Amino acid sequence: MSSAIDSAAEKKIEKKPRLTTSAMIASIAGEGQRTQPAPFGHALAAEAQKRPNIVGLTADLSKYTDLHIFAQEHPHRFFQMGMAEQLLMGAAGGMAKEGFIPFATTYAVFATRRAYDFIHQVIAEENLNVKICAALPGLTTGYGPSHQATEDIAMMRGIPGLTIVDPCDALDTEQAVAAIAAHNGPVYMRLLRGKVPLLLDEYDYKFELGKAKLLRDGNEVLIISSGILTMRALEAAKELANDNIGVAVLHVPTIKPLDIDTVVAQCSRAGRLVIVAENHSSVGGLGEAVGTALMRARVHPSFEQIALPDAFLDAGALPTLHDRYGISTAAMVANIKQWLG
Structure with missing residues (x-):
C-alpha cells in the first residue's frame, strides 16, 4: 500500500513543470499576458529623432538594456564605455555640460552601488541633465545579491535634486522616456527591458512626471x-x-x-x-x-x-x-x- 502511494506521488511530481535556469532571468509577464518588446530602446530611438542632442551610453550592456536598438538607428550618437560604470557616469556628466542629453544604461546594482559617488558628485551636485536608466531593479533577476538591486531606491532617494521613476509596464516606460527627456535635471529610472508586460492601456493611463x-x-x-x-x-x-x-x-x-x-x-x-x-x-x-x-x-x-x-x-x-x-x-x-x- 505504501509503495503504491509513493508511486502515485512520484507521478504527480513528474507532471509539474520543472523550472529551468532560464527562469532566473525570465520575463515578468504572466502566461498569456500581452507584452511589448524593448519599449525603452524603441522609445529612446524615436525621441532621439526629435531631439538631436540625445546620446546613448552604456557599460558593455547595450543588448541587455535594449540600448542596442538606439545604437542601430543612431550609431554616431552611441558610446560603448566598456565595463567601467564610474567612467560611464563621469562621461555622461561631461556630455551634459556640453549640452547633450545623455541616457546612461547599465544594471541597477552597478549604477547605484558601483558608481554612487560619481552620480552624487559629478552629476547631481551640478544638477546635470543626465538620465540614468538602470535594468534589473529589485527582484527581477534570480542571480542573487550581486545582481539584485533591492536597495537602489533607498540609496538614490538620499541624493538631493535627483528625480526617481519606477515604471509599471511597457506603456509607462515608453511615455516616461519622453517625459524625462523633456525634464531638465538628473533622473534615475528603473528600467524594464526585453518582453515587457503591457496592461496600463486598459486603464486610460498617461504618465505624468x-x-x-x-x-x-x-x-x-x-x-x-x-x-x-x-x-x-x-x-x-x-x-x-x-x-x-x-x-x-x-x-x-x-x-x-x-x-x-x-x-x-x-x-x-x-x-x-x-x-x-x-x-x-x-x-x-x-x-x-x-x-x-x-x-x-x-x-x-x-x-x-x-x-x-x-x-x-x-x-x-x-x-x-x-x-x-x-x-x-x-x-x-x-x-x-x-x-x-
Missing part, C-alpha cells in the same frame, strides 16, 4: 504601488473582487518627488486598509516615503507593507522567489485576506 494615478477604486483596501508591483496589485484586485473585496490601486511611478497631495487625499478616506507595495527592500523605499508623508499630514490609516525583506535574497527561479518573498499575485492576495481578518 511627479504625479500618482488612481487606476481603480475600492472601499476596503487601497494599494499604493510602483513598478511591477502595480501590475501585481491590479491582478490581486481582480482576484479579491471575486470575494467582494473592493481594492483601489494608486500607481506611483515617480518616487521622488512624491505626489504627496494625491497620496494623502487617498489615504484620508476612512475605513480602508492602506498597503504600500514595492519591488524593493522594506527599508528606504516607497513605503517609508508614504509613511513619512502620512505622519506629517497627521493621517493615520491602518497601514501594511508588501516589500522585499531587509536581507540578502536567495538565488533561484523568479516565480519561486516572488512567492517566497511575498511579491507574487498569490502571495499578495493571501496577505491581504489575512490582514483583513
Whole structure:
C-alpha cells in the first residue's frame, strides 16, 4: 500500500513543470499576458529623432538594456564605455555640460552601488541633465545579491535634486522616456527591458512626471504601488473582487518627488486598509516615503507593507522567489485576506 502511494506521488511530481535556469532571468509577464518588446530602446530611438542632442551610453550592456536598438538607428550618437560604470557616469556628466542629453544604461546594482559617488558628485551636485536608466531593479533577476538591486531606491532617494521613476509596464516606460527627456535635471529610472508586460492601456493611463494615478477604486483596501508591483496589485484586485473585496490601486511611478497631495487625499478616506507595495527592500523605499508623508499630514490609516525583506535574497527561479518573498499575485492576495481578518 505504501509503495503504491509513493508511486502515485512520484507521478504527480513528474507532471509539474520543472523550472529551468532560464527562469532566473525570465520575463515578468504572466502566461498569456500581452507584452511589448524593448519599449525603452524603441522609445529612446524615436525621441532621439526629435531631439538631436540625445546620446546613448552604456557599460558593455547595450543588448541587455535594449540600448542596442538606439545604437542601430543612431550609431554616431552611441558610446560603448566598456565595463567601467564610474567612467560611464563621469562621461555622461561631461556630455551634459556640453549640452547633450545623455541616457546612461547599465544594471541597477552597478549604477547605484558601483558608481554612487560619481552620480552624487559629478552629476547631481551640478544638477546635470543626465538620465540614468538602470535594468534589473529589485527582484527581477534570480542571480542573487550581486545582481539584485533591492536597495537602489533607498540609496538614490538620499541624493538631493535627483528625480526617481519606477515604471509599471511597457506603456509607462515608453511615455516616461519622453517625459524625462523633456525634464531638465538628473533622473534615475528603473528600467524594464526585453518582453515587457503591457496592461496600463486598459486603464486610460498617461504618465505624468511627479504625479500618482488612481487606476481603480475600492472601499476596503487601497494599494499604493510602483513598478511591477502595480501590475501585481491590479491582478490581486481582480482576484479579491471575486470575494467582494473592493481594492483601489494608486500607481506611483515617480518616487521622488512624491505626489504627496494625491497620496494623502487617498489615504484620508476612512475605513480602508492602506498597503504600500514595492519591488524593493522594506527599508528606504516607497513605503517609508508614504509613511513619512502620512505622519506629517497627521493621517493615520491602518497601514501594511508588501516589500522585499531587509536581507540578502536567495538565488533561484523568479516565480519561486516572488512567492517566497511575498511579491507574487498569490502571495499578495493571501496577505491581504489575512490582514483583513
